[in-house]
Amino acid sequence: MPHLVLDKISIHYDGYPAVERVSIDVAGDDFVVLVGRSGCGKTSLLNVAAGLVTPARGSATIDDRPITAPGSDRAVVFQNDALFPWLTARENVAFALRLRGVRPAERARRADELLALVKLGDAGDKRIWELSGGMRQRVGLARALAAEPQFLLLDEPLGALDALTRERMQTTLLDLWKASHAGVLMVTHGIEEALVLATRIVVLAPGPGRVVRTFEPGFSRRYAAGETIRAVKADPAFAKARGELTDAIFEGETA
Numbered sequence: 001m002p003h004l005v006l007d008k009i010s011i012h013y014d015g016y017p018a019v020e021r022v023s024i025d026v027a028g029d030d031f032v033v034l035v036g037r038s039g040c041g042k043t044s045l046l047n048v049a050a051g052l053v054t055p056a057r058g059s060a061t062i063d064d065r066p067i068t069a070p071g072s073d074r075a076v077v078f079q080n081d082a083l084f085p086w087l088t089a090r091e092n093v094a095f096a097l098r099l100r101g102v103r104p105a106e107r108a109r110r111a112d113e114l115l116a117l118v119k120l121g122d123a124g125d126k127r128i129w130e131l132s133g134g135m136r137q138r139v140g141l142a143r144a145l146a147a148e149p150q151f152l153l154l155d156e157p158l159g160a161l162d163a164l165t166r167e168r169m170q171t172t173l174l175d176l177w178k179a180s181h182a183g184v185l186m187v188t189h190g191i192e193e194a195l196v197l198a199t200r201i202v203v204l205a206p207g208p209g210r211v212v213r214t215f216e217p218g219f220s221r222r223y224a225a226g227e228t229i230r231a232v233k234a235d236p237a238f239a240k241a242r243g244e245l246t247d248a249i250f251e252g253e254t255a
């Protein structure tokens, strides 16, 4: 099983320490979620995993190979993903397949399979500007999966969506996680979202960014085993976990 490891990572910007000695481990079947107050270094750490930021100290590796640049073993999805607005949903996904060297005859069929996976089977012919925010985000996820990555790196992928769409997209994300067999490292500001999705939650605190707690909530594995999200959230254990996670995030806050 592939293994992404951030080991004692420190990140400096212009000599100023933004993150100090943070270690995060993502195995191929993990869904690891980073939470914490603004400025604690969540995006910076994701960017190290993506190969976009070089740490001042520590090592970032996949199966012991150093991460030095973006690679096809990792797919990154941001909050407002840059799709090509003048192309159709199918063409956007097919573009990623082309980059992977998939033959033209196969691209449309595979793109439709990926769109069906994100429940956009009927929207292949629609242009991006004709789609809602949630649908666009799903095209972005389908495009990320087209690369058949070992790891999905998600930075607030649902942050721009309204609350109802966001909740629905959480199950889509869990379904994709299950179907793609990719390990996930995701940043979110949503406390319930973290609890619903994560196999492990890493809580960071700012000044400089460091790990203060980790949780293994187990609710996403219950969903994967067949329970509904609604049933999971109604469990008193969920409310208890929400309280503990909220306390951990705001512990030591002085402002």
Ligand SMILES: Nc1ncnc2c1ncn2[C@@H]1O[C@H](COP(=O)(O)OP(=O)(O)OP(=O)(O)O)[C@@H](O)[C@H]1O
Pocket: 013, 014, 018, 036, 037, 038, 039, 040, 041, 042, 043, 044, 045
């Ligand atoms: N490119 C950069 N140049 C200089 N400083 C930066 C840069 N990127 C981030 N920082 C600083 O590093 C710290 C961590 O930022 P980062 O965006 O990683 O935090 P975050 O936890 O993702 O924040 P938020 O929740 O607000 O998105 C902040 O103090 C930020 O101002």
